[in-house]
Amino acid sequence: MFQLVRSLRRHIRRSGVYIVLLCVLILIVGGAGFWLLDPRISSLGDGLWLAFTTAATVGYGDLVPSTPASRLFAVLVFALGLAVLSLLTATLSAAFMDPEGDRAPQCCNEDLMREIQALRQEVAALREQQAQASNTPPV
Structure with a gap:
């Protein structure tokens, strides 16, 4: 069990930090983009929330993109979020399979x-x- 935890920590330190930073960057850029592109998004916090729910494919529906530009931006945030969250999942899985x-x-x-x-x-x-x-x- 301790070997597994050590292996997981080592693997996450190697590549996971960069993936987490990439996730944060996508959320910040996504939040700012939604805030700038959509007049219904009244604050950066709302933009970050919309970026998170879009990237994580949750889509609660409390905030939605309302302009064509923000909808197109939502597709970009969705695609990037899906890719980066998949990388994060793969990194965690690889840590369990570390040779x-x-x-x-x-x-x-x-x-x-x-x-x-x-x-x-x-x-x-x-x-x-x-x-x-x-x-x-x-x-």
Whole structure:
């Protein structure tokens, strides 16, 4: 479990920071764009909310683009949001599938195989001793 958490942290540090920054950038640019393009969006906060619900494909309906320019911009925010959120999901999934995290079980498997081989040799030696003991006449 701890290996998984370490692997996840390492992978997210490598690429996740950039993806999160890209998400934030898209939301800020999207929010400002909606605020500038649509007269019904009265504040930057409303623009950010609309950018978030559009990028996340939630679409609550409380705020909607009302002009042709803001609708076209919504398509752009939707496409970018979908791509970046997919990257974020892929990054998290890749962290669980990190090949570096698979090295420890392979190492443990090699140790187990050596131990199994040693036990087989010991069992063979015990069988040989038992066979020799049963061939000798009782005292």
